[in-house]
Amino acid sequence: MSSLTREDVEKVSLLARLRLSEDELTKMTEQMSQIVNYVELLNEVNTDDVEPMAHAVEQYNVFAEDVPHQSLPREAALANAPKSDSECFRVPAVLGD
Amino acid sequence: MALYEASATQLLSQLESGEVTSVEVTKACLEQIRKHDGEVGAFLKVMDDKALAKAEEVDKKRKAGEAVGMLAGVPVAVKDLLCTEGEVTTCASKMLENFVPPYSSTVVKKLEQADAVIIGKTNMDEFAMGGSTENSALGKTRNPWNTSLVPGGSSGGAAACLAARMVPLSIGTDTGGSIRQPASFCGVVGLKPTYGRVSRFGLIAFASSLDQIGPMARTAEDTALFLEAMSGYDPNDSTSANVPCPLFTQTVDKPLEGLRIGLVKEHFGEGLNGEVEKAVREAVAVYESMGAKVVDISLPHNKYGIATYYIIAPSEASSNLARFDSAHYGHRCDEATMLEELKAEEDALRAAGKEAELKKLDTPLIRMYRKSRAEGFGPEVKRRIMLGTYTLSAGYYEAYYLKALKVRRLIREDYDKAFKSVDIIMGPTAPNPAFAAGSKTNDPLAMYLEDLYTVTANLAGIPAISVPCGMTSEGLPVGVHMQAPALEEDRLLRAAYMFQKATDWHSKSPSM
């Protein structure tokens, strides 16, 4: 079917928020192509009228009641943050928004 | 028998009778870890002080005649992708090297309530992606039977610490075989329960519709005991099975009458190691000698298992691992360096007059995401994120992801049909015994194809177990794989127990 190009892989790396070096891109293109070619094995299966199966077990209507629980103390919420102030998580300026 | 060699069931009876204390047992295990873990590398973290404190507490409770939990005083190891409140939980990834969860997983809480002594956290393939534990970013784990070989994976540390007699019970997780294959490589018992039997709350997700936590141990009784302790409905996990949990410990020693064993012809075909095949066929013969009937069955869509799995698992993983964006927790790249790099690229493009490329340059935020994730994840994790992102992306979703979901149903329907005529499906757990470290790392697809016998149980959500059933001429363990219908773990445990009554493969231990 489709063959995976380096440009495809580069585009995917942006979607996936991964920065790949030139070498990594080359290797990734090669390995992904190999795997994608393999999984195209599925094309030989007739799946007309087959319902997709997204869950291992079919369950429906799992709800919780609308009763508040205790939230985490703020210090605990922020404890693992790479960068924070006394109140908030901090990230580089989001431009143009 | 040394305390560290005893099974959990044996230890519990000795603890109950007052023959030994939990502190003695815990110390024996810690000593064994100290002696051998330098070579094996099963643990990422050993919690000596906490473990001894818990052991002391349990001993006191026992002495005072207070009620104690079902694992009271027994040391257990926890795979390092189950959140433990206040203790670093890494998933064997640089991304989470310093991550201290503010909460504990349901299973860890259940172990605490059962008064188990959590002794440490075991190594694994990064984010449970892999079959050799070579993808750990934080340590090397080797097979106790031969330390030049891998222990299997992803629950490699979990299996290795059992084989090395460091601990009697060890928690694993299994997305495509990650409990069963290392159990097979290390000569221990590993059970992947029915999807939903054990709560996934606090299990750092790899592929949510396939992940399942399960017990690893050296005997069928211990596996039953451990499964009973960790199972049960959890309102915090919407996919948790809301069914009463059977008392596996009370039935494990009841033999199965008139057992019908299904053998899948294709499972004994090309690619299967001859010595593995021999051991498994001998195991089948043992069952026959006990009165079991063997039936040839067909699972026509089984051969699509790997392809289906390597679409669904990476797709889910690509989304599950999006949260590691360095904004709220986890590794973040050095911001100053990142901004300098960006500036330099910008200047270069401007100088070259490449306006179009200048416009495409990452914003600082996007660069932070991309660089942090590139630094935090290892090659296998990146590969799967990339694959999954691709198979979900516009234009490919239907050809790959949706197609895989449909084949998944056909795989499940094959099982439904097969279980009308057999009670258990039996075969090899892995096509080969443990392999040399470094021998397969350059060929991801070859590594993926090793999972062919195990992945379909995850796709179908059914329980499966690996039980030691023989040795190769080089003295490496081989595991027999048994699968049963959903919620029939009991059947697998009883079958395993029957086998262990008739053979002694499970009592073999590596010479350390």
Place this chain on the structure above:
Amino acid sequence: MSDQYDIIIGLEVHVQLQTKTKLFCRCSTTFGASPNTQTCPVCLGMPGSLPVMNREAFQLALKTACALNLNVPRFTKWDRKNYYYPDLPKGYQISQFDLPMSEDGFLLIRDPKGQFEPKKVGIIRAHLEEDAGKSMHDEVAGKADTRIDLNRTGTPLLEIVSQPDMRSPLEAKAYLNELKLILTYLGVSDCNMQEGSLRVDANVNLHIKSEEPKKVATPIVEIKNMNSFRAVERAIAYEATRQFDEWQETGKTIKDAPKTTRGWDDAAQITRPQREKEESSDYRYFPDPDLAPVTTTAEEVEAIQTALCELPMAIRDRLHDGYGIPEYDADVIVNQGQIAVDYYEALALKTGDAKMSSNWVQQDVLRVLKERDLEFDQFPITAERLATLLKAIMNKEIDTTRAKDVFTQMLESDKDAPTIMAEMGIEKVDDSAIDDLAREVLEANPKAVEDLKNGIQKAVGALIGQAKKKNPNIDPGTFRAKCIELVKDM
């Protein structure tokens, strides 16, 4: 609006549902808490945490679906919408993609002033999703870090997407007003735009009338950042003019340019282009494996439909048809909310005069609420007490002018109308006293009697004035009638 083009408007409305807890965890949704104090592992997107669906949120969504005439399919599921943004801690939003919980409904809009024809605005779908957190940007330099507060993360939202059925800013505003009214009547959302519990994006383009057989459509623009209905109205009007100018300049049509996003700048009263998110269209939706799908039976939907409160449009009709008040009156009252309607109905039933009651509610009650910046439920005079005052007017115990004084005093004290009237010495003057007074005044004003005999009616005015000086409690109407009657016999 213009005879050169039609404006084509579709609206996407996000409303926060009034649950106590978030959509997938049990953290509180209370507005205004200190940053990052209403979070837990689930809404922080911590590794290992799992979502569990809020039952109440689904019930509120079902209620809304019924009120908006939407079909509720038997099966609905949860999907992940994958994109990276720092206020979206999981890296995906749990939403609904191809099988939403409701679809294909409509909303009726009407203008009592008749500025547009009544119409059905189609609703494509309404689906549930979780809200994101709040990003606080460095407004001045744009250089400092962005600060992230995740309190709002996971709050249940209902996204209601209309068909592009509206043709003027006025219709868009009417749609929003009616939608907001329905949601508040249902108690589904407080619809407070200032607090962000109702947010509107508008998709706008023009169909330009041309000589050619086919009309020309301009590229679609999605307008964001509108923080009031008035802003929506103005932004659409502005955008229509801008698109027409642009079309005249560039000739670009919907075929030449993709949909773009513009933000409304309220200070400058213009829309400005917004930076597009990269690869924004590729959200890689797929079913969320952590959540079970939801099935709903026809019986459940029917039960909700039956239990639904009376909706604004039906109340308007009932007030108009049942009480006989003008459509305009009914509209004003209904737009004030359920409490106003209840108040009005209690007043009208007690007084027996629907129109007079309507006038008082519209003029006096609403004026006071506006002057004092009160909500209707804070109005100090009960319908029962106001009815007593209105009855006194009807019984001619007090004239309207003085009744307004009593009304003012009732606002200030907790005394009822009869008490205040007694304190002011207001009492009904009996017929014989009026007769005496009329004779007395006529006797003293022969000129006026003469004028009246000659049919000069206004002469009576001066007589009323004199009589009022003698007895302020007389009812002017009764007194006037008496004078005319007496003069006839003279």
